[in-house]
Amino acid sequence: MENLIEIKNLNKFYGKKQALSNVSLTIEQGMFGLLGRNGAGKTTLMKTLVTLLTKKSGSITVCGIPIENAKEIRKAVGYLPQDFSMYPTMKVTEAMDYLGILSGIETKERKERIDMLLQKVNLTEHRNKKIRALSGGMKRRLGIAQALLNDPKVLIVDEPTAGLDPEERIRFRNLLCDVAESRIVILSTHIVGDIEATCEKIAILNEGSILYHGTVSNLLAAAKNKVFTKSVSQHELPAFKKEYYITSMHTQGNKTQLRFLSDLPIADAERCEPNIEDAYMFCLWQHGEKASLLGGAL
Numbered sequence: 233m234e235n236l237i238e239i240k241n242l243n244k245f246y247g248k249k250q251a252l253s254n255v256s257l258t259i260e261q262g263m264f265g266l267l268g269r270n271g272a273g274k275t276t277l278m279k280t281l282v283t284l285l286t287k288k289s290g291s292i293t294v295c296g297i298p299i300e301n302a303k304e305i306r307k308a309v310g311y312l313p314q315d316f317s318m319y320p321t322m323k324v325t326e327a328m329d330y331l332g333i334l335s336g337i338e339t340k341e342r343k344e345r346i347d348m349l350l351q352k353v354n355l356t357e358h359r360n361k362k363i364r365a366l367s368g369g370m371k372r373r374l375g376i377a378q379a380l381l382n383d384p385k386v387l388i389v390d391e392p393t394a395g396l397d398p399e400e401r402i403r404f405r406n407l408l409c410d411v412a413e414s415r416i417v418i419l420s421t422h423i424v425g426d427i428e429a430t431c432e433k434i435a436i437l438n439e440g441s442i443l444y445h446g447t448v449s450n451l452l453a454a455a456k457n458k459v460f461t462k463s464v465s466q467h468e469l470p471a472f473k474k475e476y477y478i479t480s481m482h483t484q485g486n487k488t489q490l491r492f493l494s495d496l497p498i499a500d501a502e503r504c505e506p507n508i509e510d511a512y513m514f515c516l517w518q519h520g521e522k523a524s525l526l527g528g529a530l
Contacts, residue, residue, distance in 0.1 A: 235261040242290035265431030266420040273440040274420040310379030314391040320364035349377040369400030428508040455506035455514040462501035
């Protein structure tokens with residue numbers, strides 16, 4: 233079974249509204265980042281890949297299995313949804329055991345895998361806690377453990393770090409990178425920092441269409457010489473925000489240091505090296521998003 237996901241000309245509708253439009257992607261083993269704003273279609277794509285939603289047209293194969301074979305797909309894929317929840321009165325081990333039974337895992341193997349996974353996600357000492365007593369970060373790590381119970385070839389996680397504190401976010405990202413050494417891991421997020429810290433291969437999804445599919449390095453290269461910094465007064469700021477797309481602002485006294493995008497050099501502005509957030513915003517800007525982006529970052 234090859235570690236490869238192939239998506240060709242995928243379309244999905246909700247009534248008359250098109251949620252995915254001719255999406256084509258090839259995703260290989262390792263970490264893959266799917267970046268996009270809220271409402272871009274990321275969750276629709278993830279749910280289609282795990283057979284919770286059906287496509288309108290196009291083709292998908294997951295590790296050589298056609299998406300129409302839902303039973304086999306679900307054996308090959310682990311999924312952590314954005315709104316992951318479990319019975320709050322269950323203990324951690326009880327919940328894992330219950331899900332293992334539902335997955336048809338034999339008793340001896342189930343116990344071994346639960347012990348191994350709880351150790352992997354650093355929840356061994358919390359195994360007898362009730363789920364309602366876990367922190368947000370612990371619940372997300374438990375979500376990864378349950379998604380890995382059947383030893384899937386593919387792990388899909390949807391907005392996994394939203395709401396986590398910085399320490400938990402770093403711990404979670406490190407865990408995903410560790411898991412990705414032997415499988416495909418798709419990280420769907422609107423948090424640019426998560427992609428920057430974990431993924432080299434990414435896709436940018438906007439309004440149901442793929443705007444970019446490639447490496448972070450090439451995305452950064454596309455934004456080279458398009459990012460500038462400039463200090464402006466509070467009086468100048470409103471007019472500047474109307475004319476340029478600002479990626480960040482830092483106010484000091486009566487001056488504001490701006491970081492912004494421009495196709496052409498600007499008087500008294502200095503060019504600077506783009507970071508991944510600049511490059512992501514530049515990609516949106518170059519694909520017809522100029523009007524909606526003017527006036528500040530997303």
